[in-house]
Amino acid sequence: MIDLNDEQLMQLVKAGDLDKMSLLFKRHCRSLYGFLYHMTHDRVASEDMVQNVFYRMLKYRSSYVGTGTFQTWMFHIARNVLKDNGKRRHPVPWSDKMEGLAENLTDGNTADQQLEKKHDQQQLYRAVELLKVQDREILTLSKFQELKYHQIAQILNISEGSVKVRVHRALNELKNIYQKNKLL
Amino acid sequence: MNGEKAHKDELENRDIWDLLDGLKSPEPSADMEMRFQGTLDHYKQTEQEKRNYLQQLWLALTTLFSFRPQAQLAYSVFLVTVSVVVGYSLNQNTTVETNDNERLSLLANQVEQMRKLMVVSLLENPSATERLRAVNYTGEMKAADRQVINTLLLTLNEDPNVNVRLVTLDALAKFSSQPEVRAGLVNSITRQESPLVQVAMANLMLKLQEKASVAPLKKLLEQEALNHAVRSKIEFTINELII
Numbered sequence: 001m002i003d004l005n006d007e008q009l010m011q012l013v014k015a016g017d018l019d020k021m022s023l024l025f026k027r028h029c030r031s032l033y034g035f036l037y038h039m040t041h042d043r044v045a046s047e048d049m050v051q052n053v054f055y056r057m058l059k060y061r062s063s064y065v066g067t068g069t070f071q072t073w074m075f076h077i078a079r080n081v082l083k084d085n086g087k088r089r090h091p092v093p094w095s096d097k098m099e100g101l102a103e104n105l106t107d108g109n110t111a112d113q114q115l116e117k118k119h120d121q122q123q124l125y126r127a128v129e130l131l132k133v134q135d136r137e138i139l140t141l142s143k144f145q146e147l148k149y150h151q152i153a154q155i156l157n158i159s160e161g162s163v164k165v166r167v168h169r170a171l172n173e174l175k176n177i178y179q180k181n182k183l184l
Numbered sequence: 185m186n187g188e189k190a191h192k193d194e195l196e197n198r199d200i201w202d203l204l205d206g207l208k209s210p211e212p213s214a215d216m217e218m219r220f221q222g223t224l225d226h227y228k229q230t231e232q233e234k235r236n237y238l239q240q241l242w243l244a245l246t247t248l249f250s251f252r253p254q255a256q257l258a259y260s261v262f263l264v265t266v267s268v269v270v271g272y273s274l275n276q277n278t279t280v281e282t283n284d285n286e287r288l289s290l291l292a293n294q295v296e297q298m299r300k301l302m303v304v305s306l307l308e309n310p311s312a313t314e315r316l317r318a319v320n321y322t323g324e325m326k327a328a329d330r331q332v333i334n335t336l337l338l339t340l341n342e343d344p345n346v347n348v349r350l351v352t353l354d355a356l357a358k359f360s361s362q363p364e365v366r367a368g369l370v371n372s373i374t375r376q377e378s379p380l381v382q383v384a385m386a387n388l389m390l391k392l393q394e395k396a397s398v399a400p401l402k403k404l405l406e407q408e409a410l411n412h413a414v415r416s417k418i419e420f421t422i423n424e425l426i427i
Contacts, residue, residue: 018224018227018228018231019224019228021224022217025224026217029212029217029220030212033209034208034209037209037210038207038209043210043212047212047213047216047219050212050216050220051220051223054223058224058227120203121206124200124203124206124207125207128204128207144204144207144208171200171201172197175200178200
């Protein structure tokens, strides 16, 4: 049963085999959490939203038509949940945002190198945060979720060409903000 | 030069792209899966309860009807009763609607009466403007009764103001389908002295094709002081009417 792909599992859920949803959760909760975390920089809210996305998929399982991939559908719902959540969410303190960053600096360089890298990443982190929501979203989907351009195009409901242009533009914007902050 | 810049941009973008690797998201908490499992179990239970309830209801109904024919009868009687009650209440609503319509027509009637009273009383007002206003009110009336018509005819014959008499003539033309109005208009012809009213009167008679007006119009022609233009107009009207 593990060999079934996402779309087949979702079709089974739609047919009433609700337990299959836990398999889908296992497969996708991390990547979904990653997406939501990069969009909000809030661990607790991201976890809540992951639960919310999967709950909505259960509740509205009959609306799953299976024309696109399961992942596309999931990110569609995630974007809606994000929008709903955005209306209510309070800004997260800076210290909370930095929390996730420190965990990633564990390679075995010297203390100075690590400090420098940490500083660079803090600058980059600030730059990412200063991006427009649309730019941050497209970079998150292409870089952190490693989705193909045609998948992103389906999620955002735009053409593949537009995705390429937007990714390039977002990257340029990020570079500009990052370099400006570095000089300060 | 441009190609060099583009190449440099590309390299810088790649550096940024690589640097982004360091911003991998943190791991979610360990109990996230457990929490979802709890949500899923709860959801399944709710769904199951819903399904069970519907199944039980269906089972109860089928059992009731398959073993007890009198239950079928009772259900039929129940349906008929509900239909009768619904039908009766709908009928009541129709009655209420009819009452509303009656009330509305009563109200419209009262407004019409008020308007009539206003016309009659305003026509006795010494101000010509007020009398003009009164005549204009008759334009909003659907039909005129004998009292209004008599008042209007009196105004047409007696009012000292030419404008009021002209407007009154127009107002009476509106009710010309009523025989007493036509008769009153014909009788009024010889009483008019203003050339303007005489011409208007001749026009109206022609429009109404009122042959009874030929005699009074001829009588008008007998007046020596009759305006030359009016005389031609009346002669023309008589010729048209007697054809």
